[in-house]
Amino acid sequence: MEKHNILIIGGYDPTGGAGVIADAKTAKVLGVNPLTITTSIIPQNNKAVYNKVDIPKKVIKEQLDAIFEDFDVSIVKTGVLNEDAINLILKYKKDYDFKIVCDPVLKSTTNYEFVDENLLEKHVDLFNECYLITPNEEEFNTIINFIEKNNLWKKFDKNPYVLVTGTNDKLITLKDKNVIETIKGKKIDKEVHGTGCVFSSAIASFLCRGEELIDAIKKAKDIVLASVVYATKTKYGYNSNPTYINKEKVIKNLSYALYLLKKINFSLIPEVGSNIAESLLLPNSFKDVAALTGRIIKNKLGGFYIVGDIEFGASEHIAKIILAAKNYDPQIRACMNIRYDEDLIDVLSEKFSISSFDRKLEPPNVSTMEWGTKYACEKFGGVPDIIYDKGGDGKEPMIRVLGVDAIDVVKKVAEIQRIYDRM
Numbered sequence: 577m578e579k580h581n582i583l584i585i586g587g588y589d590p591t592g593g594a595g596v597i598a599d600a601k602t603a604k605v606l607g608v609n610p611l612t613i614t615t616s617i618i619p620q621n622n623k624a625v626y627n628k629v630d631i632p633k634k635v636i637k638e639q640l641d642a643i644f645e646d647f648d649v650s651i652v653k654t655g656v657l658n659e660d661a662i663n664l665i666l667k668y669k670k671d672y673d674f675k676i677v678c679d680p681v682l683k684s685t686t687n688y689e690f691v692d693e694n695l696l697e698k699h700v701d702l703f704n705e706c707y708l709i710t711p712n713e714e715e716f717n718t719i720i721n722f723i724e725k726n727n728l729w730k731k732f733d734k735n736p737y738v739l740v741t742g743t744n745d746k747l748i749t750l751k752d753k754n755v756i757e758t759i760k761g762k763k764i765d766k767e768v769h770g771t772g773c774v775f776s777s778a779i780a781s782f783l784c785r786g787e788e789l790i791d792a793i794k795k796a797k798d799i800v801l802a803s804v805v806y807a808t809k810t811k812y813g814y815n816s817n818p819t820y821i822n823k824e825k826v827i828k829n830l831s832y833a834l835y836l837l838k839k840i841n842f843s844l845i846p847e848v849g850s851n852i853a854e855s856l857l858l859p860n861s862f863k864d865v866a867a868l869t870g871r872i873i874k875n876k877l878g879g880f881y882i883v884g885d886i887e888f889g890a891s892e893h894i895a896k897i898i899l900a901a902k903n904y905d906p907q908i909r910a911c912m913n914i915r916y917d918e919d920l921i922d923v924l925s926e927k928f929s930i931s932s933f934d935r936k937l938e939p940p941n942v943s944t945m946e947w948g949t950k951y952a953c954e955k956f957g958g959v960p961d962i963i964y965d966k967g968g969d970g971k972e973p974m975i976r977v978l979g980v981d982a983i984d985v986v987k988k989v990a991e992i993q994r995i996y997d998r999m
């Protein structure tokens with residue numbers, strides 16, 4: 577029987593940017609089986625929420641009965657709820673041993689109020705039974721003020737964890753509010769629909785996989801950051817896109833990229849050899865970048881050898897290009913250096929975006945790759961497909977191909993090789 581079942585109970589956002597669809601996408605990306613119960617249909621998009629139609633209590637109960645009759649559920653993650661849904665969850669909590677992660681969605685990013693004071697008081701009954709509550713700072717202050725104003729602390733005989741979310745997230749317990757841990761984050765300049773849903777369902781999913789709470793939160797932070805970086809642009813905003821980029825994914829991409837490279841007659845190999853690298857999302861150092869421990873080098877038969885293994889921290893040179901490029905486009909995580917050819921560059925401009933730097937302009941005491949990549953990206957106004965330089969004292973001219981992952985880079989290299997072979 578499926579071990580990792582998470583039951584998501586929340587509202588239905590037809591765009592999939594938030595609500596049970598966003599939660600289910602997140603759980604699925606994390607290898608957890610998403611069981612979902614819809615409490616209300618909420619027609620909306622990134623411009624506005626247009627309605628909220630509650631599902632009848634009988635139908636919510638039938639969904640619960642059907643699931644618990646056939647599945648073991650270790651974690652229940654809640655989003656937009658109504659009073660009937662809360663009463664049923666509390667009833668089931670008495671009969672089944674599951675932890676509740678509650679994302680108290682009081683209002684939407686587009687300022688639609690999901691919860692009035694009567695329903696907020698009902699939420700207080702639920703909070704007491706939660707393992708973790710994940711309000712953003714505004715929701716947290718609303719909840720605490722409401723409990724204080726209505727003298728509702730007497731309803732709490734338990735002390736649930738609360739993660740007050742923001743750029744940095746603060747883990748406390750509800751009653752004594754001592755800070756247990758602060759989880760630091762990176763803010764991307766983008767307003768994305770559904771980040772609260774993705775974050776809380778990612779935490780719930782990692783808990784479902786057996787992670788301890790603080791580890792689950794830290795790993796979920798990477799997921800929600802990726803959901804922002806890879807968010808889907810819509811007419812009025814961005815929809816969250818839960819994405820899991822971990823070391824396993826990076827190594828798999830590089831392995832498949834090398835498999836593809838062996839399928840082409842790759843001959844654009846520089847004297848110093850080529851390397852190909854891919855990083856984790858928003859790498860902090862070359863240790864977050866995987867590459868070949870050796871090189872791709874020419875053999876005497878006009879082909880090439882792939883020397884070494886794929887390891888994180890294996891290449892500082894190519895890593896510096898990716899580390900610099902990420903500041904211009906966080907989706908660019910891969911790069912490969914190939915042989916420079918002047919005639920080729922002229923032709924490539926018809927198919928690829930290109931920029932360059934001149935080593936003669938390099939300031940003293942800088943990393944050439946870091947300075948050169950920044951220079952080329954500034955000149956281009958982003959990250960181009962290709963960055964080249966014509967070499968310098970004892971330095972071979974070089975073409976560097978950049979992309980969203982190693983597979984993307986090798987596909988570009990294959991096209992460049994086809995163009996070169998036709999010249």
Ligand SMILES: Nc1ncnc2c1ncn2[C@@H]1O[C@H](COP(=O)(O)OP(=O)(O)O)[C@@H](O)[C@H]1O
Nearest residue numbers: 712741742743761762763764766771772775800
């Ligand atoms: N633009 C962003 N860049 C990076 N992280 C973000 C961004 N937007 C939201 N997050 C993260 O998603 C989580 C939930 O976002 P938050 O704004 O706190 O809640 P909500 O979206 O429910 O208002 C937080 O950990 C926050 O850091």
Ligand SMILES: Cc1ncc(COP(=O)(O)OP(=O)(O)O)c(N)n1
Nearest residue numbers: 587594595684685769770771772773
């Ligand atoms: C059905 C549904 N559930 C949750 C939300 C909240 O989404 P959003 O407004 O983007 O807020 P966060 O998920 O970022 O807290 C919704 N709009 N619809």
